[in-house]
Amino acid sequence: MGGRNRGGQKRGRTQRRHFRDGRDNVWKKQRSDSEETPSKEGVWEPFVTESPAFELYYKKQRIVPEQEWDDFLATLRRPLPAVFRVNSSGKFAMDIKTQIQEEFVGALNSEVDGEEDVVKPLPWYPGKLAWHLNFSRMQLRKSRTLASLHEFLKRENEIGNITRQEAVSMVPPLFLDVQPDHFVLDMCAAPGSKTFQLLEMIHMNDKHGPPSTGLVVANDVDVQRCHLLIHQTKRMCSPNVIVTNHEAQHFPGLKKGKDATLQPDSVPENALNSNGDFENVEVNEERGLLFDRILCDVPCSGDGTIRKAPDIWKKWNLGHANGLHRLQIQIAMRGVALLRVGGRLVYSTCSLNPVENEAVVGEVMRRCGGCLELLDVSSELPELKRRPGLKTWKVRDKGVWISSFKNVNKHRAGSILSSMFPNRNVEDQSVSVDEEQLSVQEEIFSESLELNEDNEPQNLEIAENEDDEISSFPLDRCLRILPHDQDTGGFFIAVFKKVSPFKADQFSRQHAKRQIGPKEDLREVPVNIRRDTEECEDLVGSHLDGNESNINQEHSGTPIKKECDVESITDQYTVCNNSKQTDSAPKMQSKSNQARHQQQGNWKGVDPVFFLNDQSLIDSIVSFYGIKDTFTLRGHLITRSEDTSRLKRIYYVSESAAKVLQLNFRTGEQMKITSVGLKIFERQGGKENICQCAFRIASEGLPLLLPHMTRQLIRASKEDFKLLLSVKAAPFTAFKDAGFVTSLHALVPGCCVVILDDGQNDIQSDYSSVTAIGCWRGRSNLSLLIPKEEAAQLLSRLFGAGREDELLPLMVEDASPTLGSIAKNEVEGGEALEGLSENGCQEPNFDKSAPTA
Numbered sequence: 001m002g003g004r005n006r007g008g009q010k011r012g013r014t015q016r017r018h019f020r021d022g023r024d025n026v027w028k029k030q031r032s033d034s035e036e037t038p039s040k041e042g043v044w045e046p047f048v049t050e051s052p053a054f055e056l057y058y059k060k061q062r063i064v065p066e067q068e069w070d071d072f073l074a075t076l077r078r079p080l081p082a083v084f085r086v087n088s089s090g091k092f093a094m095d096i097k098t099q100i101q102e103e104f105v106g107a108l109n110s111e112v113d114g115e116e117d118v119v120k121p122l123p124w125y126p127g128k129l130a131w132h133l134n135f136s137r138m139q140l141r142k143s144r145t146l147a148s149l150h151e152f153l154k155r156e157n158e159i160g161n162i163t164r165q166e167a168v169s170m171v172p173p174l175f176l177d178v179q180p181d182h183f184v185l186d187m188c189a190a191p192g193s194k195t196f197q198l199l200e201m202i203h204m205n206d207k208h209g210p211p212s213t214g215l216v217v218a219n220d221v222d223v224q225r226c227h228l229l230i231h232q233t234k235r236m237c238s239p240n241v242i243v244t245n246h247e248a249q250h251f252p253g254l255k256k257g258k259d260a261t262l263q264p265d266s267v268p269e270n271a272l273n274s275n276g277d278f279e280n281v282e283v284n285e286e287r288g289l290l291f292d293r294i295l296c297d298v299p300c301s302g303d304g305t306i307r308k309a310p311d312i313w314k315k316w317n318l319g320h321a322n323g324l325h326r327l328q329i330q331i332a333m334r335g336v337a338l339l340r341v342g343g344r345l346v347y348s349t350c351s352l353n354p355v356e357n358e359a360v361v362g363e364v365m366r367r368c369g370g371c372l373e374l375l376d377v378s379s380e381l382p383e384l385k386r387r388p389g390l391k392t393w394k395v396r397d398k399g400v401w402i403s404s405f406k407n408v409n410k411h412r413a414g415s416i417l418s419s420m421f422p423n424r425n426v427e428d429q430s431v432s433v434d435e436e437q438l439s440v441q442e443e444i445f446s447e448s449l450e451l452n453e454d455n456e457p458q459n460l461e462i463a464e465n466e467d468d469e470i471s472s473f474p475l476d477r478c479l480r481i482l483p484h485d486q487d488t489g490g491f492f493i494a495v496f497k498k499v500s501p502f503k504a505d506q507f508s509r510q511h512a513k514r515q516i517g518p519k520e521d522l523r524e525v526p527v528n529i530r531r532d533t534e535e536c537e538d539l540v541g542s543h544l545d546g547n548e549s550n551i552n553q554e555h556s557g558t559p560i561k562k563e564c565d566v567e568s569i570t571d572q573y574t575v576c577n578n579s580k581q582t583d584s585a586p587k588m589q590s591k592s593n594q595a596r597h598q599q600q601g602n603w604k605g606v607d608p609v610f611f612l613n614d615q616s617l618i619d620s621i622v623s624f625y626g627i628k629d630t631f632t633l634r635g636h637l638i639t640r641s642e643d644t645s646r647l648k649r650i651y652y653v654s655e656s657a658a659k660v661l662q663l664n665f666r667t668g669e670q671m672k673i674t675s676v677g678l679k680i681f682e683r684q685g686g687k688e689n690i691c692q693c694a695f696r697i698a699s700e701g702l703p704l705l706l707p708h709m710t711r712q713l714i715r716a717s718k719e720d721f722k723l724l725l726s727v728k729a730a731p732f733t734a735f736k737d738a739g740f741v742t743s744l745h746a747l748v749p750g751c752c753v754v755i756l757d758d759g760q761n762d763i764q765s766d767y768s769s770v771t772a773i774g775c776w777r778g779r780s781n782l783s784l785l786i787p788k789e790e791a792a793q794l795l796s797r798l799f800g801a802g803r804e805d806e807l808l809p810l811m812v813e814d815a816s817p818t819l820g821s822i823a824k825n826e827v828e829g830g831e832a833l834e835g836l837s838e839n840g841c842q843e844p845n846f847d848k849s850a851p852t853a
């Protein structure tokens with residue numbers, strides 16, 4: 001239900017939309033490398049790095065001991081040092097680490113003056129894979145080594161070998177303890193730096209063992225930010241990933257006929273091991289989709305990133321934090337519902353505020369009863385400096401400190417919730433207040449307001465209460481990372497383990513909600529039940545859309561009247577339940593499914609997902625590339641268009657992702673999937689007439705396919721490989737090795753793979769260390785099918801060639817992905833990139849314009 005304005009009138013839709021549009025997007029890419037901002041007159045002025053409200057608030061909350069306060073503030077005012085992470089699963093991870101250590105670290109730390117090392121590994125990050133850079137622009141200008149490190153990092157970032165990421169943002173995935181067989185859900189994942197880490201973790205053993213059986217589902221509510229997420233996950237070349245676009249608090253449970261959150265966990269006795277953990281439980285529609293690990297890196301006010309985004313100083317206010325509290329609880333509760341018994345859930349924010357942190361953790365524990373344990377992780381990552389979570393804090397509202405919910409003015413009870421306090425020891429008054437009466441009170445209240453110079457009301461008669469509440473939960477097990485401890489941003493982390501299913505009595509309270517009846521007004525319901533239903537609704541996720549519920553919290557001043565409409569919540573998930581596709585073999589979607597898809601307003605704009613079942617097409621691919629039986633294509637190939645004659649791209653999914661897609665079909669396509677798996681083949685683009693196979697190998701898919709290919713493979717000497725990388729297209733006559741030229745002639749025209757034969761690797765048995773590139777064998781030319789940046793990087797890494805002069809013109813200036821740089825059709829399986837492969841590589845030139853060497 002909408003809120004009311006001060007005159008007691010209902011907020012209109014338009015007003016709400018204006019408010020929503022007018023809100024700052026705290027996740028928007030912030031200016032990060034500038035410490036200055038232009039004034040109105042166009043003169044550049046230093047950023048304001050003061051906020052009396054911020055200082056007052058956090059001093060009072062005692063998040064920092066008094067004697068450290070000045071140090072804390074001084075650190076916040078300094079720009080954040082850059083940090084990058086070498087992608088551990090990358091082919092060249094070890095080379096890159098060695099290069100940093102041998103080529104840059106020693107030289108730089110002796111060449112550049114300063115108290116601190118310019119480049120140093122983060123001591124707590126496993127395997128010395130994360131590095132901290134500390135240099136000024138002046139130093140960068142002066143030092144050649146620093147300049148070449150800078151270029152090196154830009155280049156490696158562009159091709160996905162390293163990732164720039166805030167140090168503290170790397171921490172939450174490390175506490176998840178992800179294993180290669182885990183199903184992991186990243187609930188609020190964009191732009192995806194933590195998703196990338198999670199993918200690295202599930203693939204950590206791929207090089208030396210069987211491929212991962214795990215899965216990462218990366219979700220974000222913002223479709224634009226999903227594009228960033230897709231770009232990020234694509235760099236990982238993983239078939240074990242699904243990107244979805246849901247409100248996390250409503251993330252579908254993939255249960256047949258029911259929403260997972262409304263059911264107690266039905267744990268088969270024999271499914272628990274001796275530690276009481278869940279093991280090897282099949283994904284099926286009775287249990288729905290449960291995860292072994294869940295990351296809730298929730299939307300937050302973000303003041304822990306103030307060093308990176310100094311404009312927060314000017315904008316800081318409590319509205320953001322207090323307004324997000326409810327949504328944060330809803331998302332975390334949905335996470336708990338989707339977690340397997342024995343599974344871990346990490347709740348994290350980049351906010352320093354206890355209302356978004358400890359208060360949320362306390363409330364989640366309260367609602368879950370004994371089924372959730374807040375883990376003591378003090379022995380994990382021992383070198384990471386951290387502070388214990390707070391057990392006591394206060395809430396501030398309209399310029400007034402409130403130490404207990406019982407002191408909250410009724411007019412504010414819709415915005416200031418009992419769950420914001422350390423102890424929810426009184427009934428939430430918001431549910432016991434009559435709405436009509438409230439609007440009258442609100443009118444009187446608004447007339448009598450006198451605002452101080454900060455626009456905060458002065459005359460509220462709520463005295464500061466020195467009897468601070470102390471939480472009864474072990475919130476000191478949470479971690480707060482403070483900026484001055486190790487020169488980072490601020491962060492908060494709590495690690496949960498689900499130790500038992502939701503208890504029956506918790507659910508019987510929820511069943512009380514069903515007895516209320518779907519449409520009944522809650523004002524008629526006794527207070528104790530209404531609180532239960534409120535909890536129940538939060539457990540499921542509010543039925544309001546996320547933005548609307550935020551508006552209610554942040555600005556309405558009116559308690560939210562909640563209708564706990566179980567049926568309609570459940571309907572959302574049961575609409576497609578009549579699906580007849582119950583066998584586990586992947587099937588083409590039925591016609592009725594497609595029709596339903598078009599009707600599903602929510603999913604508008606996102607192409608449906610199909611398993612590719614066109615056997616003649618699959619056979620043509622298998623036969624052209626000589627794909628062995630060891631690599632099953634059927635049941636693993638996905639398309640986003642049903643018409644196989646017009647298909648442009650084919651994606652490959654792991655067994656784990658395929659299982660989830662099948663479950664999704666069987667339970668009525670509840671998931672809104674924006675991207676899935678790894679692009680493995682793409683159509684030749686009008687060149688079929690010269691090629692026996694309509695599809696070429698996509699460069700992302702090559703490492704996966706290579707060990708299983710027996711045809712269209714050719715080995716090149718170092719000299720010829722280097723030539724090919726340098727010129728990108730060459731006539732057969734340009735190559736030196738006569739054997740290579742003979743093999744080239746023997747290939748069928750079309751896509752082929754050229755493998756570097758450096759005499760060191762056993763190409764036959766160990767493909768993990770082999771260097772191979774997708775090429776096009778034309779009538780008399782051989783051309784690269786990889787982007788120029790990748791060619792330049794390979795040249796540099798393999799032959800040390802053209803590191804500066806030759807390669808720089810090839811480099812893309814800004815390595816970080818932007819929304820504009822990512823084609824929308826990648827996300828929606830659109831077909832607009834005619835003549836260009838997705839990586840921006842031109843179609844091969846088919847002899848006519850191939851340069852001569």
Ligand SMILES: C[S@@+](CC[C@H](N)C(=O)[O-])C[C@H]1O[C@@H](n2cnc3c(N)ncnc32)[C@H](O)[C@@H]1O
Pocket residue numbers: 027169187188189190191192193194195219220221222225246247248249297298299300327546
């Ligand atoms: C703190 S950022 C996540 C950062 C990300 N985990 C990473 O490491 O790159 C919060 C994200 O939550 C998303 N978000 C906001 N409300 C959401 C909701 N109700 N459900 C899912 N995602 C939401 C935002 O779009 C934003 O991308």
